[in-house]
Amino acid sequence: DSGVTQTPKHLITATGQRVTLRCSPRSGDLSVYWYQQSLDQGLQFLIQYYNGEERAKGNILERFSAQQFPDLHSELNLSSLELGDSALYFCASSAPFTSGSSYEQYFGPGTRLTVT
């Protein structure tokens, strides 16, 4: 158990709908990262937050957005869902930049999204 929690574990929804995935980082971690893992694309970085501020964006679609709240939990919002958005969505967290281990990212159990 990495200490990163994600809810829900599974989500089944229809095309065109909107969903919200939630992540709580490990205690003490300030960074949260979101990744998408699909069979054809592998594990891809979407977006990073550090202490409430967006730090970096990867291959995140405009239909997707995220935020990190003052209590450091994060939410990933996926809208106008398409069949191709079906994937595993992982959240990861890492220690503050002032620590010696800020490059180590620990992954949550993931949310499996199925769009029908």
Added chain:
Amino acid sequence: EDKVVQSPLSLVVHEGDTVTLNCSYEVTNFRSLLWYKQEKKAPTFLFMLTSSGIEKKSGRLSSILDKKELSSILNITATQTGDSAIYLCAVGNAGNMLTFGGGTRLMVKP
């Protein structure tokens, strides 16, 4: 664009064998190389290698970073069926963004 390539794509061995998994990378502003083990779901952190720590060992697993060749290997000795998994290599840049390779699927037969 940052790129990570792992080889082989898959590997089948018998218990007790030693395996070597490879990872090569091209990344701007390299900071770290990480190895993860992915079984049913979430990637589990194994090692992180940096310029100041190019070799790591934990039990039967060990890893080396070759900064000159822009590559890393993960060795597993005396393999067990519980080592069966997908092994992922990821490279981190200055912004701590990870780029993952496609993984090596290892199957260890009894």
